[in-house]
Structure formats: structure tokens, C-alpha cells
Amino acid sequence: MSLETVLETAWGLLQEGVTDRKKPFHTPAIASISADFKPSIRTVVLRCIDQSKKTVRFHTDIRARKYAELTANPYLALHFYDETKKVQIRLETTACLHNRDEVAAEAWSLSQPMSKVCYATPISPGAGVLMPPAALSLEGANMEIGYGNFGVVEGAINYLEWLQLSAKGHRRAGFRWAADGTLFCEWLGP
Numbered sequence: 001m002s003l004e005t006v007l008e009t010a011w012g013l014l015q016e017g018v019t020d021r022k023k024p025f026h027t028p029a030i031a032s033i034s035a036d037f038k039p040s041i042r043t044v045v046l047r048c049i050d051q052s053k054k055t056v057r058f059h060t061d062i063r064a065r066k067y068a069e070l071t072a073n074p075y076l077a078l079h080f081y082d083e084t085k086k087v088q089i090r091l092e093t094t095a096c097l098h099n100r101d102e103v104a105a106e107a108w109s110l111s112q113p114m115s116k117v118c119y120a121t122p123i124s125p126g127a128g129v130l131m132p133p134a135a136l137s138l139e140g141a142n143m144e145i146g147y148g149n150f151g152v153v154e155g156a157i158n159y160l161e162w163l164q165l166s167a168k169g170h171r172r173a174g175f176r177w178a179a180d181g182t183l184f185c186e187w188l189g190p
């Protein structure tokens, strides 16, 4: 497999992660950096991959810790692993945050009501509560407030790394895009 084919395969798997909820790439782990420089990691749903713009997107509540961390420090890493294909992809990106703008408005309009209702709760993600809250319900949910809490995180991909585990020999490759879009790619020791 050539480096070119590896990259095309990687884009294909990432795209499949957006469209197929059953694929492991649908729920990557994403890492940000806390104010005291500690790594901070959690699962999200992969919402969009744009191969030509080299961007990746997920949705989040702007009251969440990750949103504050990315506001202070936009370096955002994503990790994907497909156990059946034995493929790991790591992305290094620079995040651009969207709230109450055109990007957020479009993503909000395409979201399902049951997804929207999560953003309408008065309990901020990660806030301490006396007991676990009742299940969210569409009834009485204030979607205007929900929209205000809705954020889209778009990562501009600077680096993509591919690792394919195989009994015939592991394969690892790195793809880095310079600021002007020039691509540098190389095989790496696995």
C-alpha cells in the first residue's frame, strides 16, 4: 500500500465514522489541555469530516469543561481505533469554536429534538448535583436556551497519523500539512 492509498483509506474510514453509527470511528476520544496543563480526554460523536478543508467536527455544550479548555488553548487531539480493522488514527488539530453563529445555527437546525434537549437542561455538564437528575424530556424544554448552550467544535487538521496492526508487519505513517496546505508524508517505525 502506498502512502497515498493509506491517506485515502484513512479519509474513507473517518467519513464512514460520520455516516455509520455502528462503526467504532463514530465515537472518537478527544483530548484538550486543562488550565494547569493536564491532559483531559473524553468520548464524543463524530459529526463531520471535510476532506478538502481538512476539518473535523463535533458538538458540545458550551458550559462543558472541554469548551472552556479549548477556548483557552485550541490544541485538540482526536483518537480513533477500529478493533476489527486493527487501525488506529490520531489527529492533531487546532480548534475553532462556534456558538450562536452561522455554523452553529445550521448544525442546530439539523439536530434531532432528543439531541437538542440535552442542551436545554439548567444543569451544566459536570456541575455537582445532590442526586442523579431525572431523564431529560422534550416536554417543557426551552429550546431557545438550548440553542444558546449549543456549540460546534471544528478542528483544522494539521497532522494525521495512521497505524495498521498486522501479523505481516505493523505499518505506521504520518501526514503533516503546512500552513500553506503543502503535505509532507512519511512512513514511521511502528
Ligand SMILES: Cc1cc2nc3c(=O)[nH]c(=O)nc-3n(C[C@H](O)[C@H](O)[C@H](O)COP(=O)(O)O)c2cc1C
Pocket (backbone or CB within 6 Å): 027, 040, 041, 042, 043, 044, 045, 046, 058, 059, 060, 061, 064, 065, 066, 067, 125, 126
Ligand atoms: C458514546 C458517547 C458519546 C458522547 N458524545 C458526546 C458529544 O458528542 N459531545 C459531548 O460534548 N459529549 C459527549 N459525550 C460525553 C463526554 O464523553 C463527556 O462526558 C462530556 O462531554 C463532559 O466532558 P467534559 O466535562 O470534559 O467537557 C459522549 C459520551 C459517550 C460515552
